[in-house]
Amino acid sequence: MEYVSPRDLADTLRQTPTADARRPLIIDVRDDDFAGGHIRGAVNLPQRNFxxxxxxxxxxxxxxxxxxxxxxxxxxxxxxxxxxRRFASRLDVVLKNADHKPEVKVLHGGFQQFARMYGNDPDLVEDMHTR
Structure with a gap:
């Protein structure tokens, strides 16, 4: 599994506007704690969806x-x-003959590390103080 560092992800997000098709999709698989802060634009799909x-x-x-x-x-x-891993394994089945398949990565250190580094940057993190 390929990992991406918080710094590299933050740099990519800053360089790619929200509506840009090249922007990575961020999938946050946490449950209710998503509401207490998350990467701006992340999609919340808890583990049960996988x-x-x-x-x-x-x-x-x-x-x-x-x-x-x-x-x-x-x-x-x-x-x-x-x-x-579940997404990547099904990607290989569902898109077996496709010309394009998304790269699948994991954020190194998770939201905890990302928030530690960028929690005060509203361009990167939202709802940090909502509970």
Whole structure:
């Protein structure tokens, strides 16, 4: 599994406007703690969405045109890597003959590390103080 550092992800997000098709898709697989702060523009899809092949296949179809899909949880030690592996394995099945497949990455250190570095930057993190 390929990892991306918080710094590299932050640089990419700063250089790629939200509406830009080249912008990576950020999938936050945390549960309720998503509401307490998250990477700006992240999609919240908790781990339960990656349990069944049919559910993952639908996500692959939905996000197949993205250049990069970055997964994370709080620390990217269990849930984030698990969901990234599930997505990548179904990507190879669903898009077996496709010309393009998104790159699948995991945010090193998860949201905890990203927020530690960029939690005060409203261009990168939102809802940090909402509980």
């Amino acid at each position: 349990e069944e092949d049919d559910d993952v296949d639908k996500l692959v179809e939905t996000f197949k045109d993205k250049p990069v899909v970055v997964f994370h949880c709080m620390m990217s030690q269990v849930r984030g890597p698990f969901c990234a």
